[in-house]
Amino acid sequence: MAVKIFFPTCCSAAENGLLIGRWIAEHRSAVVLATMHFPFIPASVKRYLSQMEHVTGLSLSVIGTWSHIKAEKDEKMENFLGELSSIFSHQPWLRMSREASSKFWDCRIERMDEDGPEDVVLVYYDQRKLMLSELHSASEHSEIAAVFDTVAKHQPLFAKDKYDEGPLSLTHWQSEGVEGSIIVELSKQASVPLCAVISFFVSLITSICHLRFLSGMPLSFLWNKMSSCEQLGHRLEHLRLISSSEKAQGHHTFMRKANTVMSLLIDMALGIALMYWLYQGNRIGQLADALIPVADRVALELQELLQWLMGAPAGLKMNRALDEVLGRFFMYHIHLWISYIRLMSPFIEVIFWYIGLSACLGLSVALSILSDIIALLTFHIYCFYVYGARLYCFKMHGLSSLWRLFRGKKWNVLRQRVDSCSYDLDQLFLGTLLFTILLFLLPTTALYYLVFTLLRLLVVMVQGVIQMTINLLSSLPFYALLLRLCRSYRLAAGVKFGMLEQQSGKPLRLLMQINPLPYGEVLDTYRLPSNRCYPKDSWGSLCKKLFIGEVIYPWKEEDRKQD
Incomplete structure (x- = not known):
C-alpha cells in the first residue's frame, strides 16, 4: 500500500533541516507543514x-529530515541527518532529499510498522490556497478533508516569519501583505464603534415598532400587507x-455575515444612484405631471371596456338586466376613483419627493414602495376582481349544490363528505327553478369575472417582477460570488491531481490542484433568506381556485429557510 506525502511547494528550495508536520495514521499520509x-x-x-x-489542538511533530544537496554530497551532513532520527523518535521517519543534478527527488521511509519496502507518492500542494480554502462536498473523514483541516488549523505556525530573530528558523508560506494586514486590523478596530451605533439605532427602531398603538389593529394588518x-x-x-x-463561529456564519454586508452595500449604492437620477433634471416633477394623464387614460380605457361589456361583447347574448346592473355598479367605482385621484393631485409631487428620499435606504426599499404605489393606483381593479370573483363563486357553489340535489345527494357538513338524500317534489321543483336561473345568469357573471381576473393577473405579474428583483437583491450571495470570481480556490469543491514525473525506483510526483465550487452550488450554498411572494398551493390547485372563483391573495409569505 502506498504512503502519500503532501509537500508544500514553498519548501522546495529550503535549506537542510527537519520536516515539521503531522502523520495521519488512518490514511497512511504525512502532511509536511514547514x-x-x-x-x-x-x-x-x-x-x-x-x-x-496547545494552540492548534492537533499533534505536530518532527516527522523526518530534509536535504537539499546543491553540490557534491556532504558525508558529514548526511551522517548528522541520520543521527537526528534517534533524537526525534517519530514513527515513521521520512528521509527526503533533492539533488541539484537531478530533477527527481528521493524519499525513504524508516521505522514503519509493516515490513517490506513502501511505495511513496509525493504530492505537491499550494500551502496558501489550502490554508484559505473551505472544502465542500467532501466527507469529514476523507483523506483530502484531513489534509485541508491540518493545514487550516496550523495557521498560527505560519505567523512566524523566516526573517524573525529567534532560536528557530522555519520555511513555510509567508504573507507579503503586511500593509494590507494593518489596514484590515484598523478596519476591525473602527467597526466596533460603528456596530455599536447601528445596534443602538436598530434597538430604538424595534422598540418604536413594538409600541401598542402601532402593533394593534388595523395598523398591524396594513404593515403586514405593505x-x-x-x-x-x-x-x-x-x-x-x-x-x-458575537464573533462569527464557523465558515458558514462568517459567509452569511459577509454576504449580508455586501448585499446591503450594493443595495444602498444602487439606491443612491437611483436617487441621484430622480433628483437630477426635475424628473420627480415630470413623473408627478405624467401620473394624472396616465390615470385618466386608464379610467377611460376601463369605461370603454365596461361599455363594451354592457353591449354585445364578441356577439354574445347577455342577460340585459344583470348586465346593466353590473356595468353601472363598476362605472360608479371608476368615477369614485377618478375623484380620489383629482383630490390627491396637488400633493402627488410632494409625496414623490419624499418617496425619492427613501432610495437612500436601498434600491430594494424603493422598489417595494413602487410595488405599494402600483397596488394603490390599481386598487379599483382589485375591487372589481373581488366583486366579480365573489359573485361568480356564489353562483358556482349554488350550481354544484343544486346539481347534487338532482342526483339525490347532499353535502354532509359534519362528516365533510357527500351522502345520499331523498327530496320531496316541492324541493325538486324549487331546486330546478333556482338551477335554471343561476345557469342562465352564469355567462354574464363569468364574462365580467374573466375580464377583471385577467386585469388583476396583469397587475400581479408586474408586482411579481418587482418582487423577484427585490428578492434577487436581498438573497444573492455577492461576497461568495466575488470570491468565486476573483479567488476561486477559496471555495473548493474538491481536488484534482496532475502527474509531474515518474521514474523507476523514484517516488511518483503529483501536483494537487483545487477544483473551484461551481456557480450554481455557490448560489445554493450561500443564498440568503428573503421575503418571497408565492402562492401556497400548486399550479393545479391555483387553476382550480380560479375556475371555481375563489379569491387569490398573493400576499408575500416570509421564507423561513435558514442557512
Whole structure:
C-alpha cells in the first residue's frame, strides 16, 4: 500500500533541516507543514512544537529530515541527518532529499510498522490556497478533508516569519501583505464603534415598532400587507445580524455575515444612484405631471371596456338586466376613483419627493414602495376582481349544490363528505327553478369575472417582477460570488491531481490542484433568506381556485429557510 506525502511547494528550495508536520495514521499520509533550518537546539524544537500543539489542538511533530544537496554530497551532513532520527523518535521517519543534478527527488521511509519496502507518492500542494480554502462536498473523514483541516488549523505556525530573530528558523508560506494586514486590523478596530451605533439605532427602531398603538389593529394588518414595510423589516434583521457583537463561529456564519454586508452595500449604492437620477433634471416633477394623464387614460380605457361589456361583447347574448346592473355598479367605482385621484393631485409631487428620499435606504426599499404605489393606483381593479370573483363563486357553489340535489345527494357538513338524500317534489321543483336561473345568469357573471381576473393577473405579474428583483437583491450571495470570481480556490469543491514525473525506483510526483465550487452550488450554498411572494398551493390547485372563483391573495409569505 502506498504512503502519500503532501509537500508544500514553498519548501522546495529550503535549506537542510527537519520536516515539521503531522502523520495521519488512518490514511497512511504525512502532511509536511514547514522545514526547520540549522542550527537549532532539540529541546527548543520540542518546546516550540508543544506550544503549537496547545494552540492548534492537533499533534505536530518532527516527522523526518530534509536535504537539499546543491553540490557534491556532504558525508558529514548526511551522517548528522541520520543521527537526528534517534533524537526525534517519530514513527515513521521520512528521509527526503533533492539533488541539484537531478530533477527527481528521493524519499525513504524508516521505522514503519509493516515490513517490506513502501511505495511513496509525493504530492505537491499550494500551502496558501489550502490554508484559505473551505472544502465542500467532501466527507469529514476523507483523506483530502484531513489534509485541508491540518493545514487550516496550523495557521498560527505560519505567523512566524523566516526573517524573525529567534532560536528557530522555519520555511513555510509567508504573507507579503503586511500593509494590507494593518489596514484590515484598523478596519476591525473602527467597526466596533460603528456596530455599536447601528445596534443602538436598530434597538430604538424595534422598540418604536413594538409600541401598542402601532402593533394593534388595523395598523398591524396594513404593515403586514405593505411590501415596503416587510422589506424594511427584512433589512432591519440584516442590520441586527451584522451589528451583533458575537464573533462569527464557523465558515458558514462568517459567509452569511459577509454576504449580508455586501448585499446591503450594493443595495444602498444602487439606491443612491437611483436617487441621484430622480433628483437630477426635475424628473420627480415630470413623473408627478405624467401620473394624472396616465390615470385618466386608464379610467377611460376601463369605461370603454365596461361599455363594451354592457353591449354585445364578441356577439354574445347577455342577460340585459344583470348586465346593466353590473356595468353601472363598476362605472360608479371608476368615477369614485377618478375623484380620489383629482383630490390627491396637488400633493402627488410632494409625496414623490419624499418617496425619492427613501432610495437612500436601498434600491430594494424603493422598489417595494413602487410595488405599494402600483397596488394603490390599481386598487379599483382589485375591487372589481373581488366583486366579480365573489359573485361568480356564489353562483358556482349554488350550481354544484343544486346539481347534487338532482342526483339525490347532499353535502354532509359534519362528516365533510357527500351522502345520499331523498327530496320531496316541492324541493325538486324549487331546486330546478333556482338551477335554471343561476345557469342562465352564469355567462354574464363569468364574462365580467374573466375580464377583471385577467386585469388583476396583469397587475400581479408586474408586482411579481418587482418582487423577484427585490428578492434577487436581498438573497444573492455577492461576497461568495466575488470570491468565486476573483479567488476561486477559496471555495473548493474538491481536488484534482496532475502527474509531474515518474521514474523507476523514484517516488511518483503529483501536483494537487483545487477544483473551484461551481456557480450554481455557490448560489445554493450561500443564498440568503428573503421575503418571497408565492402562492401556497400548486399550479393545479391555483387553476382550480380560479375556475371555481375563489379569491387569490398573493400576499408575500416570509421564507423561513435558514442557512
